[in-house]
Amino acid sequence: MSNSFAFPSIHDFPPFYTFQPTQTTWQNQVALWSEIILSYYRHHKLYRLELSEALNSELFYNKGINRMAEWDSPPKKTTAIIYWRKPEEWATLINNWVFEAGMTNSILTVYEIAHGDTTEGLEFHKLDQIILMKSLDILVKKGVAQTFQGTSADDI
Amino acid sequence: MRRRVGGVSQIYRLQEAERQYNKVGNTFAERNMEQMKAQLQVFKSNLVEFSRKYRKDISKDPVLRQRFQIMCSTIGVDPLALLMSKELKTANKGFWAEFLGVGDFYYELGIQIIDVCLSTRGRNGGLVELGELKCQLIKMRSEGSAQEISEDDITRSIKILKPLGNGFEIIQIGDHKMVRSVPRELNKDQTDILTLAQKRGYVTKDLITAELGWENERIKDAIDTLLIDGLCWVDEQANPPEYWVPSFFKGVDD
Numbered sequence: 001m002s003n004s005f006a007f008p009s010i011h012d013f014p015p016f017y018t019f020q021p022t023q024t025t026w027q028n029q030v031a032l033w034s035e036i037i038l039s040y041y042r043h044h045k046l047y048r049l050e051l052s053e054a055l056n057s058e059l060f061y062n063k064g065i066n067r068m069a070e071w072d073s074p075p076k077k078t079t080a081i082i083y084w085r086k087p088e089e090w091a092t093l094i095n096n097w098v099f100e101a102g103m104t105n106s107i108l109t110v111y112e113i114a115h116g117d118t119t120e121g122l123e124f125h126k127l128d129q130i131i132l133m134k135s136l137d138i139l140v141k142k143g144v145a146q147t148f149q150g151t152s153a154d155d156i
Numbered sequence: 157m158r159r160r161v162g163g164v165s166q167i168y169r170l171q172e173a174e175r176q177y178n179k180v181g182n183t184f185a186e187r188n189m190e191q192m193k194a195q196l197q198v199f200k201s202n203l204v205e206f207s208r209k210y211r212k213d214i215s216k217d218p219v220l221r222q223r224f225q226i227m228c229s230t231i232g233v234d235p236l237a238l239l240m241s242k243e244l245k246t247a248n249k250g251f252w253a254e255f256l257g258v259g260d261f262y263y264e265l266g267i268q269i270i271d272v273c274l275s276t277r278g279r280n281g282g283l284v285e286l287g288e289l290k291c292q293l294i295k296m297r298s299e300g301s302a303q304e305i306s307e308d309d310i311t312r313s314i315k316i317l318k319p320l321g322n323g324f325e326i327i328q329i330g331d332h333k334m335v336r337s338v339p340r341e342l343n344k345d346q347t348d349i350l351t352l353a354q355k356r357g358y359v360t361k362d363l364i365t366a367e368l369g370w371e372n373e374r375i376k377d378a379i380d381t382l383l384i385d386g387l388c389w390v391d392e393q394a395n396p397p398e399y400w401v402p403s404f405f406k407g408v409d410d
Contacts, residue, residue: 010279014358015389015400025386028278067393 005043011036017067033069042084047128049080081130090135093123095144110136110147265305265313268293273324273337281386282338283403286310286326289335310335330354334403340385345370345378350387350401358391358400 010016010032020026040059041047054060060069094113098104101118112118114132119125124132139145272292276284286307293305314335317324323339330351336342342350352367353359364375379399382388391398 009406013389013400013402013405014394014398015391018390018392020383020389022383022386024278025281025383025389028386032279067391 003043005040007040008032008036011062012065014065014067017062017069019070037082038084041082045126047082047131049082051078051080081128083131087131087134087138090124090127090131091138091142094135095139097122097124107148262309262313262316265293265309266317268296269310269313269317269335270337272296273335277337278386280403281388282323282336282340283387284335284337285403286333286335288403288406307333332404343381345374346382346385346387349378349382349399353388353399353401354404357404358398360394360396360398362396 016029016032020029037049037059041049055068062068097119108116110132113136114124114127114129124135127135136145136147140147269289272289273282273284276292290305290307290310293310297305311326314324314326323336325336327334327336327342329347332354348368349359349364352364361372361375361379364370364378365372370378379388382399382401383390387403388399388401391400
């Protein structure tokens with residue numbers, strides 16, 4: 001992976017991969033895992049956690065110490081969306097870009113926003129579809145955007 | 157002249173009375189809580205005023221200082237939390253420095269030590285290795301006034317923090333100097349296990365049996381208290397299970 005993520009040293013602590021029996025320790029453990037997951041996803045600009053793949057990733061399987069994170073009960077859903085940034089924040093970023101690029105009152109396709117040449121290098125380039133739609137919904141609710149069906153275009 | 161009331165209506169009256177009491181009781185409890193909160197605020201500001209007024213005496217007289225500390229804990233005010241509170245951190249730096257009888261340098265260092273200890277308490281149960289603490293402090297300080305600090309400085313700061321309560325203490329475990337920041341004392345069995353854990357950073361129940369010769373019940377109890385105190389974490393993916401001490405794990409506090 002390009003520019004690999006620097007894991008905090010607790011990631012190499014073997015018991016970090018066992019569900020701790022002491023309540024206060026467990027709470028701390030969960031908080032640390034959350035922090036690591038969010039930071040990792042933010043660093044690599046990933047949005048989805050597929051359970052089947054996740055367990056093989058360097059995030060949850062530490063080859064160096066041969067420890068793997070476990071699920072303590074079979075999970076009901078198999079995919080999770082990781083919001084390392086809130087939809088409201090994405091919405092603001094998109095809106096700012098439209099404004100600065102002088103694109104108000106133009107029609108854009110949803111595809112163009114996330115995958116167009118003009119947005120390359122911007123924060124929301126390659127943003128996950130579900131998160132993108134949520135953010136656009138927020139802009140619609142605010143009254144600064146409208147969506148059209150059919151060719152799924154978007155007028156800002 | 158007293159009238160004897162019939163059994164049924166008396167029960168009814170008692171029930172009604174109880175219902176009324178409960179209704180009033182709940183709002184009373186609510187109001188009471190509000191009043192108590194307000195009262196506590198008053199106590200706190202009185203305490204600060206008291207400390208201000210009598211600071212010279214408090215910093216000179218260890219008996220008075222101890223009484224002050226008891227007063228704090230009776231009211232439920234944690235003097236360390238008071239020290240760390242936003243209002244007192246910068247605005248009254250002079251006051252606290254004088255109260256503790258120290259200059260700015262040790263005051264600032266003391267605050268930073270408390271900061272590191274409080275924020276890592278969840279992981280290491282309130283026990284951090286002196287060298288590790290020094291690393292964390294240097295990292296913290298490199299962004300501000302780049303004054304050098306030595307282990308001696310840290311030791312001195314901790315001695316100064318001690319009278320504030322909260323169990324700040326330097327204890328020796330094997331050949332490691334550890335800084336404890338919780339009022340929990342370690343019993344001998346716990347200390348023995350921690351000393352044993354120093355070599356590899358963990359112990360197993362078998363290892364304890366082999367090195368210390370204790371029976372299972374005793375081992376289980378000691379390990380359990382270490383777990384509850386947050387001083388060790390269990391690794392169940394190891395066979396047999398390993399009990400690791402985060403305080404000995406390099407860099408677990410970064």
